[in-house]
Amino acid sequence: MFKMIKKSLKTATVTGQYTSDSDNAPPVQCTAEAKRKAKPFRKSLTIREVDTGSCNACEMEMNALTNAVYDIERFGVHIAASPRHADALVVTGPVTVNMESALKDVFKTTPDPKLVIALGDCAINCGVFRDSYSVTGPVDRHVQVDIRIPGCPPKPTDILNVLAELRRS
Amino acid sequence: METLFKKFMAQFEGRVLNVRHCHGIPVANVAKEDLSMMARYIHQDKAMHGTLSLLWAVDHRPCEDRYELLYLFTLRGYQEWMVLTIDLGGEERVFPSITPVIHAAQWYEREIRDMFGLIAQGHPDLRRLVRHEHWPKGTHPLRKTYAWNSVLTREQGEYSFNRIEGEGVFEVAVGPIHAGVIEPGHFRFSVAGEPVMQLEVRHFWKHRGVEKLFEQKLLTAGVPLAERISGDTTVGHALAYCEAVETLLGLEVPLRAKYLRCVFLELERLHNHLGDVGAICNDVAFTLAHAHCGRMKERIMQLNDQLTGSRFLRGIIDVGGMQVDLAPQQFSQLIGELDTIQPDFTELEKILAVNASLKDRLETTGLLKVRTAWDHAALGYVARASGMDRDLRFDRPFAAYNLLPVKVPRYQEGDVRARMQVRIDEIHESMRLIRQIQSDIRPGPIRVEPTTMPQPGDWALSGVEGWRGEILYFVMAGEDGRIHRCKIRDPSFVNWPIIQQAVMGNIIPDFPLINKSFNLSYAGNDL
Numbered sequence: 292m293f294k295m296i297k298k299s300l301k302t303a304t305v306t307g308q309y310t311s312d313s314d315n316a317p318p319v320q321c322t323a324e325a326k327r328k329a330k331p332f333r334k335s336l337t338i339r340e341v342d343t344g345s346c347n348a349c350e351m352e353m354n355a356l357t358n359a360v361y362d363i364e365r366f367g368v369h370i371a372a373s374p375r376h377a378d379a380l381v382v383t384g385p386v387t388v389n390m391e392s393a394l395k396d397v398f399k400t401t402p403d404p405k406l407v408i409a410l411g412d413c414a415i416n417c418g419v420f421r422d423s424y425s426v427t428g429p430v431d432r433h434v435q436v437d438i439r440i441p442g443c444p445p446k447p448t449d450i451l452n453v454l455a456e457l458r459r460s
Numbered sequence: 461m462e463t464l465f466k467k468f469m470a471q472f473e474g475r476v477l478n479v480r481h482c483h484g485i486p487v488a489n490v491a492k493e494d495l496s497m498m499a500r501y502i503h504q505d506k507a508m509h510g511t512l513s514l515l516w517a518v519d520h521r522p523c524e525d526r527y528e529l530l531y532l533f534t535l536r537g538y539q540e541w542m543v544l545t546i547d548l549g550g551e552e553r554v555f556p557s558i559t560p561v562i563h564a565a566q567w568y569e570r571e572i573r574d575m576f577g578l579i580a581q582g583h584p585d586l587r588r589l590v591r592h593e594h595w596p597k598g599t600h601p602l603r604k605t606y607a608w609n610s611v612l613t614r615e616q617g618e619y620s621f622n623r624i625e626g627e628g629v630f631e632v633a634v635g636p637i638h639a640g641v642i643e644p645g646h647f648r649f650s651v652a653g654e655p656v657m658q659l660e661v662r663h664f665w666k667h668r669g670v671e672k673l674f675e676q677k678l679l680t681a682g683v684p685l686a687e688r689i690s691g692d693t694t695v696g697h698a699l700a701y702c703e704a705v706e707t708l709l710g711l712e713v714p715l716r717a718k719y720l721r722c723v724f725l726e727l728e729r730l731h732n733h734l735g736d737v738g739a740i741c742n743d744v745a746f747t748l749a750h751a752h753c754g755r756m757k758e759r760i761m762q763l764n765d766q767l768t769g770s771r772f773l774r775g776i777i778d779v780g781g782m783q784v785d786l787a788p789q790q791f792s793q794l795i796g797e798l799d800t801i802q803p804d805f806t807e808l809e810k811i812l813a814v815n816a817s818l819k820d821r822l823e824t825t826g827l828l829k830v831r832t833a834w835d836h837a838a839l840g841y842v843a844r845a846s847g848m849d850r851d852l853r854f855d856r857p858f859a860a861y862n863l864l865p866v867k868v869p870r871y872q873e874g875d876v877r878a879r880m881q882v883r884i885d886e887i888h889e890s891m892r893l894i895r896q897i898q899s900d901i902r903p904g905p906i907r908v909e910p911t912t913m914p915q916p917g918d919w920a921l922s923g924v925e926g927w928r929g930e931i932l933y934f935v936m937a938g939e940d941g942r943i944h945r946c947k948i949r950d951p952s953f954v955n956w957p958i959i960q961q962a963v964m965g966n967i968i969p970d971f972p973l974i975n976k977s978f979n980l981s982y983a984g985n986d987l
C-alpha cells in the first residue's frame with residue numbers, strides 16, 4: 292500500500308503531455324449541419340464505438356484517448372458500453388459483409404438525436420480494402436455520416452481537435 | 461540441420477513421390493492415401509515430435525489444372541521446418557482430413573473448405589468457419605475463377621452452435637459488438653451454475669478478403685496491405701511479408717537495415733506488452749496499475765511518432781530494406797527514453813508482485829495445460845506460459861537476430877499470471893536488445909533495389925516472432941512479378957481455439973480477464 296501511494300505521489304501529472312500540431316492535422320470535415328446536430332451534446336457527449344472491419348489501430352487510438360495523457364473525460368466525453376446509452380456512434384473500418392446488419396442494428400438501437408462519426412480512412416472510403424468481395428462499402432453507404440475524421444489511423448490529437456471543434460459550435 | 465527430415469525420408473523410403481528444396485525448406489510430395497499415416501508419424505514419433513504450423517491450399521490455375529495442399533511442420537526443438545504436399549488434379553475436390561490425428565488442423569481444414577471448396581474427408585466438424593450463414597452456397601473466394609471484386613448476395617441460413625442440453629444448463633451469447641472498445645466477435649457460453657462448461661468462439665465478422673486482395677498486387681507493392689492486417693502488429697506483418705518477398709527476389713538486405721528492423725519490432729513488442737500488463741490489471745479492477753502502464757505505453761507511442769512519423773510505425777519497412785534510418789542522436793533519444801521507462805516499470809512490477817488480491821485473481825485462472833497447448837500447437841506468450849519455449853527469434857533467427865541471442869522466458873503454470881509474467885520478462889529483454897543494437901550497429905546502406913524477377917510458381921515461406929507470437933507468410937510468385945497466392949497466418953488464428961479450452965471451469969466474469977491475457981487479434985484472425 293505504502294509503495295503504491297509513493298508511486299502515485301512520485302509520478303507527476305501527465306495529462307496534457309502531448310504535442311498537438313494542428314497545422315499538420317488533416318482537414319476536418321465538420322459541416323454546419325453536423326455542428327447544429329452536435330449542439331445538444333456540447334457539454335457532455337457519450338460515445339459508443341463500433342468496429343465494422345478495421346485493422347484495430349483505429350480502436351487502439353480510441354482507447355488511447357482514455358489514458359491519463361489524453362484523458363478525454365475531462366472534456367465531458369464518455370465512452371459507453373451500449374449503443375442504447377450513446378449520443379454518438381464512432382464507426383471504424385470498412386463495412387464488411389458480415390458486419391453490415393450488425394451496424395444497422397446498432398444504428399437503430401441508438402436513441403435520437405444522434406451523431407455518426409466515421410473514424411479513419413477505412414470508414415470514409417474503405418482505404419486499402421476498397422472493392423473487395425467481402426467489403427460492402429464505406430459507412431455512409433449504410434447509415435448517414437455526420438462527421439469524418441481522416442487518417443490511418445487518425446492520431447488521438449486529431450480526434451480531440453474535432454471534438455473540441457464540436458464543443459465550440 | 462535437417463537431421464529429422466532425413467529420418468523421415470529414411471522411414472518412408474520409396475513412398476515419397478518427390479523431394480525438393482524450396483529456399484532451404486525441404487518439401488516432400490506424397491500420395492493422398494499416405495498423408496494421414498505420415499502426418500501421424502511426424503506428430504507422434506518421439507524423435508520427430510512435430511507440430512502442425514500451417515496448412516494451406518494453392519489453386520494453380522490457369523497454369524495447371526490442380527490444387528495443391530501444403531502442410532508445414534515444425535519439428536522437435538522448433539528449429540527445423542518441413543513441408544508435405546499433396547495434389548488434387550482435375551475434378552477432385554476431396555482430400556483426407558488429418559484432424560483426427562492432429563488436432564491443430566481443425567480450423568485450417570474448415571478454412572480451406574470455405575475458401576476453396578475442397579472437402580476434408582473424415583473431418584469431425586465441417587460447419588462453415590469464414591463464410592457466415594448468409595453467404596450464397598458455392599462461394600469460394602480463393603478459387604482463381606472467383607473475381608476479387610465480386611458482389612456477394614445474401615441468402616437465408618442459420619449457424620448451429622454446439623449445444624449442451626440438460627437441467628439448469630443455459631446459454632449466454634456475447635457479441636459481435638462488445639461493451640469495450642474492442643473488435644467484433646461472438647462468444648457462446650454454456651453454463652450450469654457458475655462454471656463455464658463450454659465456450660464456442662464464432663469469428664470472421666471482420667473478414668475483408670485480404671488474401672484475395674494480395675493476389676491483385678505486385679510483389680513489391682504489398683507492404684501497405686500487410687501493415688493493415690492487424691494494426692497492433694504493423695511491424696511484425698510488414699517484416700514477415702518483406703522477408704518472404706526478399707527470399708523470392710534473392711535480395712540480401714544490408715546489415716544496418718536488419719538491425720533497424722529488430723529495433724522497431726522490439727518497440728512494437730514494448731508498447732503492446734506494456735498495454736497488456738495494464739489491461740490485465742484493469743480487468744481485476746486494479747486501475748492504478750492500468751493508468752501507469754497506459755502512461756508508459758503512450759510514451760513509447762509518442763516516441764515512435766517522433767522517430768518515424770507514425771505512432772504505429774507504418775511506412776518504415778519496405779521490400780529491400782528500410783524507408784527510415786535512425787540518426788545517432790535519435791538512438792540516444794530512444795535509449796534515454798528506455799532509461800526512464802525501465803526503472804518506472806520495475807517499480808510498478810514490484811507493486812504487482814506483492815499484491816495479494818492480484819495474486820488471488822490471476823493465479824490458477826484460465827489454466828492452459830502443457831499438453832493442451834502442445835496439441836493445439838500454441839504460439840507466442842501463450843505457449844511460453846505453458847511450457848513451450850518456442851520463439852522464432854531464437855529458433856529460426858530472421859533479420860539480425862542471429863547476432864542477437866534472445867533469452868526466451870518459459871513458465872509451466874499456464875495461468876493468467878504466467879502469461880503476464882512472460883510479458884514482463886519480455887519487456888526487459890526487449891529493452892536489453894535495443895541497447896545491444898545501439899552498441900553493435902554500424903553505419904551503412906539501408907536498402908537494396910530488386911533486380912531480378914522470380915519464376916512464376918516459385919514460393920517462399922517466412923516466419924517472424926511478432927509481439928503476439930509467430931507470424932507466417934507464404935508468398936508464391938505469379939506472372940510479371942505479381943503475387944499468385946499469399947497465405948497469412950497471424951498467431952491469433954492458432955490461439956483462438958485454445959481460449960475455448962482455457963476458460964473451461966472458470967466463471968464467466970473471469971472471461972474478460974482470460975481473454976485479455978491472450979489478447980488475440982480479431983482482424984488478424986479474420987483476414
Ligand code: SF4
Pocket residue numbers: 344345346347348349383384385410411412413414418442443444445688691
Ligand atoms: S483507417 Fe487505417 S488504421 Fe484505421 S482501420 Fe483502416 S487501415 Fe486501420
